[in-house]
Amino acid sequence: MSVRRKCVDNMLLWKENQGNLVEEKMNGIEVVRYIFLASFNMLGNLMLSRDLVDPDSKETSDFFNAINGIMEWGGHPNISDLFSWLRWLDLQGLRRKMDRDMGKALDIAATFVKERIEEHKAGGEKREDFLDVLLELKEAKMNLLNYLNWRSTYSYW
Numbered sequence: 001m002s003v004r005r006k007c008v009d010n011m012l013l014w015k016e017n018q019g020n021l022v023e024e025k026m027n028g029i030e031v032v033r034y035i036f037l038a039s040f041n042m043l044g045n046l047m048l049s050r051d052l053v054d055p056d057s058k059e060t061s062d063f064f065n066a067i068n069g070i071m072e073w074g075g076h077p078n079i080s081d082l083f084s085w086l087r088w089l090d091l092q093g094l095r096r097k098m099d100r101d102m103g104k105a106l107d108i109a110a111t112f113v114k115e116r117i118e119e120h121k122a123g124g125e126k127r128e129d130f131l132d133v134l135l136e137l138k139e140a141k142m143n144l145l146n147y148l149n150w151r152s153t154y155s156y157w
Contacts, residue, residue, distance in 0.1 A: 003045045011038035014055045047130035048112060063108045069101035
């Protein structure tokens, strides 16, 4: 089954489960949330070989709200863009709000990277996805820097 098909099937299942709950409580369904979750899981499966979010988890809700905030604050016109000498005042509080939401999103994303590093340390299999490639590049860069440092230390020039 393709990644896209799997994510769309999960979204439809989540929506159906939520629809059953709505009938009991007479609330509405937030379709945007489920489309976001399915899209994000699709990207997560392509880059990290795993579903990143679950509609019932608190972490997912926090991540969804943080990403929504980032998009909202990024779309607001900022008076500091017109008058750069006002930038340090942050009159509208956009920088503070953006920093808060970006921090939440980055903290959650960092947990995914930490989990993968721990998985590699425990001898887990390499998945050869985007994250594995980035981690290998980081390791190769460190090896190159160590080699260059060693060479400059013991160079006779």
